[in-house]
Amino acid sequence: MEPKKLAIIATKGSLDWAYPPFILASTAAALGYEVQIFCTFYGLQLLKKDLALEVTPLGNPGMPMPLGMDKWFPVLGLALPGMQAMMTAMMKKKMKDKGVASLEMLRELCQEAEVKLVACQMTVDLFDMDKSNFIDGVEYAGAAAFFEFAGESDICLYI
Amino acid sequence: MADFDQELDASGLNCPLPILRAKKTLNAMASGQVLHIVATDPGSVKDFDAFAKQTGNELMESKEDGGKFHFLIKKS
Numbered sequence: 134m135e136p137k138k139l140a141i142i143a144t145k146g147s148l149d150w151a152y153p154p155f156i157l158a159s160t161a162a163a164l165g166y167e168v169q170i171f172c173t174f175y176g177l178q179l180l181k182k183d184l185a186l187e188v189t190p191l192g193n194p195g196m197p198m199p200l201g202m203d204k205w206f207p208v209l210g211l212a213l214p215g216m217q218a219m220m221t222a223m224m225k226k227k228m229k230d231k232g233v234a235s236l237e238m239l240r241e242l243c244q245e246a247e248v249k250l251v252a253c254q255m256t257v258d259l260f261d262m263d264k265s266n267f268i269d270g271v272e273y274a275g276a277a278a279f280f281e282f283a284g285e286s287d288i289c290l291y292i
Numbered sequence: 293m294a295d296f297d298q299e300l301d302a303s304g305l306n307c308p309l310p311i312l313r314a315k316k317t318l319n320a321m322a323s324g325q326v327l328h329i330v331a332t333d334p335g336s337v338k339d340f341d342a343f344a345k346q347t348g349n350e351l352m353e354s355k356e357d358g359g360k361f362h363f364l365i366k367k368s
Contacts (some may be wrong), residue, residue, distance in 0.1 A: 160308040163312050165346070165347060186362070231306055242312055
């Protein structure tokens with residue numbers, strides 16, 4: 134029987150938004166799906182050897198804040214230097230405490246399970262990104278190549 | 293709890309790690325062998341049920357005991 138196929142477009146490059154593509158891809162692969170993640174624009178950050186992703190509370194009223202900070206901290210305060218680094222450190226610690234896998238581990242599990250990682254060639258050029266900063270095994274392609282896989286997929290997600 | 297051939301302790305791990313570890317362990321097992329998984333993630337109850345249905349491996353038992361979840365999966 135033909136395996137089911139999952140096609141994902143990953144467009145975001147923050148710590149929190151990097152999770153859905155890798156969690157869904159690795160799980161689908163474990164369920165027997167053939168999976169491809171097409172990384173475009175900020176989603177290209179997911180392919181860097183050094184995953185230095187951060188999370189920001191700015192413009193994100195849905196983000197639960199520690200110590201009731203959202204109650205008394207003015208929104209402008211969240212733009213202070215160091216705030217993003219602090220929130221990122223707190224988020225990473227929380228994830229570790231709760232047994233949530235690191236992005237590095239999830240990405241490795243994806244690669245072990247032969248999830249195909251594709252970088253959008255156009256955005257790589259647009260941002261003058263150095264391919265030597267990307268992990269091994271990444272393929273470079275465009276929109277037409279994505280549709281070749283996505284057109285036959287059972288599930289297609291834009292994240 | 294019935295007999296099993298191999299055990300996987302996924303305590304403290306969160307979604308999707310218990311499933312991924314189970315899949316990896318099952319890959320190295322022979323058809324008909326039984327894997328006992330221990331997990332603390334409450335989401336794993338529905339997830340292992342769904343995992344079994346989609347992969348064709350049989351979920352022989354699923355139970356909670358003292359805050360831990362136990363699963364027996366027979367490799368297809």
